[in-house]
Amino acid sequence: MLVANANFQLIPTSASYLSANQWKEATVTVPSSDKTQYLKTLLSLDLNNVPLQVALDVISAKTDVRFSYSKEIVPVERRVSVNVEKAPLAEALDKTLSTTDLVWIPQENNQVVITERTLVQQGKGNVKGRVVDQNGSPVAFANILVLGTTMGAAADANGYYMIENIPAGTHTLRASAVGYRRADASVVVTDGQTSTENFTLQQDVLGMSEVVVTGTMAPRENIQSSVALSTINPKEMTLANPRSTTEVLRYIPGFTRVESSGGEVNENYTMRGIYGVEYIMFMEDGLPVFPTMHTFFMNADNLFRIDENIDHIEVVRGGNSALFGSNTPAAVVNLINKTGGPELQGITKATVGTQGLARFDFDLNGPMGPEWRFDVGGFYRY
Incomplete structure (x- = not known):
């Protein structure tokens, strides 16, 4: 990560070598993002245990970037490894210096300064922008994160966001929303200024870019999962407006029969020809709701x-589900709760119907501090 207001002097050569004292006598600041577009240049590197000098020379040859640094400050013989595939230059530099105590600072005319972190006076700036879809419509409540930090923000109902007090330098922002493919962007944050970075998210019709946690050792994109897994995102749940827990399963491929002769609970369903609630496990955040799944006339619902x-809801379908739940050859249904975002937000909903139906739902979530989030909600009906 780069920073601003460091003590350096630049010389327009392919590699500038100055004494430590010379570097401490000058000042350089980060230019505006429109003058550092070269940081978005894509390159691939496969360097393992090579001297830092070699890594910088390879990057310079691939991108025409000139590096300025002092050999008395930068340990050019230190061994580094960097492996990236079609990554932006900013990301490649971050990974190249990730095991060192060095920072890099972009300049105009494809020049980058490298120095010790302790010699840098770091300022702070802001980033604002808007998140829209491919049709130009706002993506409400999209999440924007500053990768490598705990900083981020949620867009408002019109897609606008603002992240304040970001350390000056180049950062990678990631915008994501359920039902859309995530997007990354490199942005230069200048001390005391507000940068603008807009995002256009593409709809993910098949849901293959959604990050799933059910049936995997670690969170990963659905397309990388080795099991048959379906998801129901918040937008789909709102459109479905299920009256009961199991009614939402009508929208999962393979559930051929979902009926509620017992009302809102004790429903019956068939998954891929396997009939019986005892062969389907319901989980909440990965923990079984009801371990034995079926006792007398009590079901998980x-x-x-x-x-x-x-x-959202994740469902592992078919025989693979038996790997993740006891006696569950049909399916494992994992209902995942909200965890709260970086900004306070909530929702209230009222449902009315015939036969005296009246139900009120609410949910409120947000931050409780730099590292803590909360979510509270429920419903009341009569």
Whole structure:
């Protein structure tokens, strides 16, 4: 990561070598982002345990970037490894220096300064922008994160966002929203100024870019999962407006029969020809709602009711589901709750119908501090 207001002097050569004292006598600042577009240049590197000098020479040859640094400050013989595939120059530099105590600072005319972190006086700036879809419509409540930090923000209902007090330098922002492919962008943050970075997200019709946690050792994109896994995102749940926990399963491929002769609970369903609630496990955040799945006339849907606390649902279908739940050859249904975002937000909903139906739902979530988030909600009906 680069920073601003460092003590350096630049010389327009392919590699500038000055004494440590010379570097401490000058000042350089980060230019505006429109003058550092070269940081978005894509390159591939496969360097393992090579001297830092070699890594910088390879990057310079691939991108026409000139580096300025002092050999008395920068340990050019230190061994580094960097492996990237079609990554922006900013990301490649971050990974090249990730195991050192060095920082890099971009300048105009394809020049980059490298020095010790301790010699840099770091300022702060802001980033604002808007998140829209391919049609130009706002993506409400999209998440924007500053990668490598705990900083971020949620867009408002019109897609606008603002992240304040970001350390000056080049950062990678990531915009994501359920139902859309995530997008990354490199942005230069200048001390005391506000940079602008807009995002255009493409709809993910098949949901293959969604990050899933069910049936995997670690979170990964659905397309990388080795099991048959379907997801229901918040937008789809709103459109479905299920009256019960199991009614939402009508929208999962393979569930050929979902009926509720017992009302809102004790429903019956068939998954890929396997009939019986005892062969389908319901989980909440990865923990079984009801371990034995079926006792007398009590099903898992008696103990868990779907409401606005649910962020999304993941379903592992078919024989693979037996790997992740006891006696569950049909499916594992994982209901994942909201965890709260970097900004306070909430929702209220009222449902009315015939036969005296009246139900009120609410959910409120947000930050409790730099590292803590909360989510609280529920429903009342009569």
